[in-house]
Amino acid sequence: xxxxxxxxxxxxxxxxxxxxxxxxxxxxxxxxxxxxxxxxxxxxxxxxxxxxxxxxxxxxxxxxxxxxxxxxxxxxxxxxxxxxxxxxxxxxxxxxxxxxxxxxxxxxxxxxxxxxxxxxxxxxxxxxxxxxxxxxxxxxxxxxxxxxxxxxxxxxxxxxxxxxxxxxxxxxxxxxxxxxxxxxxxxxxxxxxxxxxxxxxxxxxxxxxxxxxxxxxxxx
Amino acid sequence: xxxxxxxxxxxxxxxxxxxxxxxxxxxxxxxxxxxxxxxxxxxxxxxxxxxxxxxxxxxxxxxxxxxxxxxxxxxxxxxxxxxxxxxxxxxxxxxxxxxxxxxxxxxxxxxxxxxxxxxxxxxxxxxxxxxxxxxxxxxxxxxxxxxxxxxxxxxxxxxxxxxxxxxxxxxxxxxxxxxxxxxxxxxxxxxxxxxxxxxxxxxxxxxxxxxxxxxxxxxxxxxxxxxxxxxxxxxxxxxxxxxxxxxxxxxxxxxxxxxxxxxxxxxxxxxxxxxxxxxxxxxxxxxxxxxxxxxxxxxxxxxxxxxxxxxxxxxxxxxxxxxxxxxxxxxxxxxxxxxxxxxxxxxxxxxxxxxx
Ligand SMILES: Nc1ncnc2c1ncn2[C@@H]1O[C@H](COP(=O)(O)OP(=O)(O)O)[C@@H](O)[C@H]1O
Ligand SMILES: [Mg+2]
Numbered sequence: 085x086x087x088x089x090x091x092x093x094x095x096x097x098x099x100x101x102x103x104x105x106x107x108x109x110x111x112x113x114x115x116x117x118x119x120x121x122x123x124x125x126x127x128x129x130x131x132x133x134x135x136x137x138x139x140x141x142x143x144x145x146x147x148x149x150x151x152x153x154x155x156x157x158x159x160x161x162x163x164x165x166x167x168x169x170x171x172x173x174x175x176x177x178x179x180x181x182x183x184x185x186x187x188x189x190x191x192x193x194x195x196x197x198x199x200x201x202x203x204x205x206x207x208x209x210x211x212x213x214x215x216x217x218x219x220x221x222x223x224x225x226x227x228x229x230x231x232x233x234x235x236x237x238x239x240x241x242x243x244x245x246x247x248x249x250x251x252x253x254x255x256x257x258x259x260x261x262x263x264x265x266x267x268x269x270x271x272x273x274x275x276x277x278x279x280x281x282x283x284x285x286x287x288x289x290x291x292x293x294x295x296x297x298x299x300x301x302x303x304x
Numbered sequence: 305x306x307x308x309x310x311x312x313x314x315x316x317x318x319x320x321x322x323x324x325x326x327x328x329x330x331x332x333x334x335x336x337x338x339x340x341x342x343x344x345x346x347x348x349x350x351x352x353x354x355x356x357x358x359x360x361x362x363x364x365x366x367x368x369x370x371x372x373x374x375x376x377x378x379x380x381x382x383x384x385x386x387x388x389x390x391x392x393x394x395x396x397x398x399x400x401x402x403x404x405x406x407x408x409x410x411x412x413x414x415x416x417x418x419x420x421x422x423x424x425x426x427x428x429x430x431x432x433x434x435x436x437x438x439x440x441x442x443x444x445x446x447x448x449x450x451x452x453x454x455x456x457x458x459x460x461x462x463x464x465x466x467x468x469x470x471x472x473x474x475x476x477x478x479x480x481x482x483x484x485x486x487x488x489x490x491x492x493x494x495x496x497x498x499x500x501x502x503x504x505x506x507x508x509x510x511x512x513x514x515x516x517x518x519x520x521x522x523x524x525x526x527x528x529x530x531x532x533x534x535x536x537x538x539x540x541x542x543x544x545x546x547x548x549x550x551x552x553x554x555x556x557x558x559x560x561x562x563x564x565x566x567x568x569x570x571x572x573x574x575x576x577x578x579x580x581x582x583x584x585x586x587x588x589x590x591x592x593x594x595x596x597x598x599x600x601x602x603x604x605x606x607x608x609x610x611x612x613x614x615x616x617x618x619x620x621x622x623x624x625x626x627x628x629x630x631x632x633x634x635x636x637x638x639x640x641x642x643x644x645x646x647x648x649x650x651x652x653x654x655x656x657x658x659x660x
Pocket of ligand 2: 484
């Protein structure tokens with residue numbers, strides 16, 4: 085029997101999932117963008133090569149990315165507690181999600197920036213533009229379509245991670261699917277939660293792609 | 305006289321993992337204010353490296369580059385950027401910001417370039433409004449006013465290069481470096497871009513350095529030329545002198561190759577020859593007879609004809625010979641000759657000022 089409580093639960097789960105996903109993506113980008121820029125700029129073919137800085141960021145990114153999310157979730161619990169005040173619940177999940185997302189986002193930003201035609205960078209340099217100007221006025225501008233595609237991918241991925249957080253009582257649709265589907269065998273509830281997750285991913289995907297195409301001035 | 309650009313014993317070695325590439329060795333050049341200075345050489349000769357050394361986008365391994373008497377290696381990073389604003393550059397692939405429209409592209413050096421920094425001034429001394437005004441003037445100069453709001457992807461190659469030239473002129477440079485600026489363009493467009501460069505040189509007294517692998521470009525607009533071969537300077541001097549008395553093997557090779565290019569200059573000369581003359585185009589195909597038609601015709605009529613162009617083209621897999629002849633002035637003989645050719649199964653058509 086489907087009850088109005090269940091509808092309410094689904095609605096709250098959806099909101100929690102959105103909250104976790106959007107907030108983690110936001111924080112992920114706050115950390116990942118500078119990291120990605122630093123990676124792209126200090127690379128040996130970048131505009132400010134710096135082998136030491138590149139190597140350090142490279143190693144950090146690789147280490148964090150190779151830790152399975154569930155392990156990361158548990159590993160950084162002390163940090164989570166320090167920041168949020170507790171290590172379970174929706175808000176607490178944002179911390180491990182951000183930590184997991186940042187290097188992944190950094191890598192995507194790095195690769196987007198590296199796609200920018202080197203000739204355009206050279207033209208800016210020939211006009212006397214500084215490194216900072218080139219980053220802000222050339223790299224980020226020319227790469228924006230690719231960066232937006234990255235945002236779409238990031239949202240989908242983080243949404244998926246947030247569902248995993250259900251295992252440790254993180255809240256959201258993933259949590260509902262886990263509790264009802266896995267522990268209580270109420271597969272219809274699980275199914276609804278999963279469908280809602282799929283719909284959310286679809287919405288992000290469609291919006292992101294539409295925006296990136298709309299903002300792209302290259303083909304017309 | 306000390307030139308606006310003085311290069312002394314410049315060498316550049318790229319250290320790569322596999323080997324050290326000596327891209328430039330002991331190059332010395334002196335370029336005077338107002339020159340249009342060509343630097344020509346085969347692909348891989350080191351031309352791009354040389355031009356990039358002129359604004360220190362590439363730092364020489366040894367030797368010096370002086371711009372208006374100032375050794376670039378003595379400048380701080382900041383001073384160097386200010387200098388670069390006075391040394392504009394255009395490129396083979398235009399290098400415009402693809403996500404910005406034409407007017408914003410031209411505003412870029414005014415808003416974000418090294419201008420104004422030189423005298424300790426802050427960046428962006430120009431307001432956005434003034435920059436746009438200046439950009440509009442520049443668009444006028446390059447004849448692109450109606451494309452102000454277009455994006456680069458909506459422009460042809462020639463139009464993109466015009467925008468790039470407007471952008472290069474924005475900060476009132478004293479020097480314009482052109483790295484293969486016409487190499488991606490067709491002959492007609494090349495011609496119009498070269499004329500624009502010439503006009504800029506004349507009207508604003510901007511010293512122009514032109515990098516190219518095409519002798520026809522040098523012949524068309526350069527006053528001086530340096531020939532670079534395998535990273536070394538083979539020969540330099542006035543274009544007229546080098547054409548008349550090439551001393552080195554490299555110079556001779558390039559001149560011969562230039563003649564064979566069959567491109568714009570030849571075409572121009574051809575057009576001059578065709579002026580006021582009766583010209584016909586004949587086409588041979590595989591089933592044309594093996595008789596030496598032209599030679600026989602000359603013998604038969606006892607009149608000289610001028611072969612303006614002869615060429616074989618591959619049309620849909622079939623080799624076709626094409627010839628453009630200038631006939632004698634006598635109208636009667638012209639008609640007889642045409643009839644003679646038609647009799648022998650050749651397609652004959654009159655042409656005036658033919659376009660390839
Ligand atoms: N950054 C670089 N690293 C290593 N080798 C380079 C680099 N840039 C150019 N070269 C080499 O230097 C030589 C000259 O190149 P370039 O100046 O681009 O020639 P051109 O413009 O005349 O075709 C080539 O052999 C090229 O491979
Ligand atoms: Mg080159």
